[in-house]
Amino acid sequence: MAEEFRIVKRQLLRKALPSSPDLIPNGNLLMVTSTQPGEGKTFCSINLALSIASERDLTVMLVDADVARPQLLSALDIEADKGLIDVLVDDRLDVADCLLRTNIDNLTVLPAGRPHPGATELLSSEKMTALLKEMARRYHDRIVIFDSSPVLASSAPGVLAARMGQIMFVVEADRTRETQVMEALSLISDCRNISLLLNKSRFMGGKVRFGSYYEYYRS
Numbered sequence: 001m002a003e004e005f006r007i008v009k010r011q012l013l014r015k016a017l018p019s020s021p022d023l024i025p026n027g028n029l030l031m032v033t034s035t036q037p038g039e040g041k042t043f044c045s046i047n048l049a050l051s052i053a054s055e056r057d058l059t060v061m062l063v064d065a066d067v068a069r070p071q072l073l074s075a076l077d078i079e080a081d082k083g084l085i086d087v088l089v090d091d092r093l094d095v096a097d098c099l100l101r102t103n104i105d106n107l108t109v110l111p112a113g114r115p116h117p118g119a120t121e122l123l124s125s126e127k128m129t130a131l132l133k134e135m136a137r138r139y140h141d142r143i144v145i146f147d148s149s150p151v152l153a154s155s156a157p158g159v160l161a162a163r164m165g166q167i168m169f170v171v172e173a174d175r176t177r178e179t180q181v182m183e184a185l186s187l188i189s190d191c192r193n194i195s196l197l198l199n200k201s202r203f204m205g206g207k208v209r210f211g212s213y214y215e216y217y218r219s
């Protein structure tokens, strides 16, 4: 698993590191999404974040952007009362006030925050756009990973897609249907750098597993 995420990470970092010749605008803003719940967005977000945090000179901010069904904190066994939504609602609150340190030096976590009936609208707001701009600029040596909601179950990923440098789209082996993948990809097509990750593949045969990750190019 660690080796596979190392390979995934290398591809994504190519477009995210200030020193890379392949750097793209907002390349350090990376959303993880999929078609439906349960396909492995949170699992892959955490593993990718841990893999990137193991690089000595990189820092990672892992954001719980699945505001309707936040899972990140329980998956990491931590608790917090404020987060992203509170920053969007309360002008006096800054991202830095909500960031949680972890026992891994260069990994911080931004919780989703308090449940809010207009959470999706808040993620689509001008304030969120400004926040993302600030994140990309202020933390340009930092990779910001957004553990997002499923594309076919909420409108937030479609809205966020335009503001992300990259998207890692999780496809569950033997479960996610191709038609759903195509439909979901069309809804997030405002982002030009979408990579697909085949998750929960049971095929263990040698090198082929490493080939499970490939890039999706818009035609």
Ligand SMILES: Nc1ncnc2c1ncn2[C@@H]1O[C@H](COP(=O)(O)OP(=O)(O)O)[C@@H](O)[C@H]1O
Pocket (backbone or CB within 6 Å): 034, 036, 037, 038, 039, 040, 041, 042, 043, 044, 071, 199, 200
């Ligand atoms: N590659 C994997 N190997 C083992 N378990 C996985 C893998 N990907 C996901 N899971 C498990 O599947 C369940 C759903 O994954 P999760 O990341 O919570 O999905 P999502 O965030 O897309 O709703 C969780 O119990 C998670 O631990």
Ligand SMILES: [Mg+2]
Pocket (backbone or CB within 6 Å): 041, 042, 043, 066, 071, 147
């Ligand atoms: Mg999740």
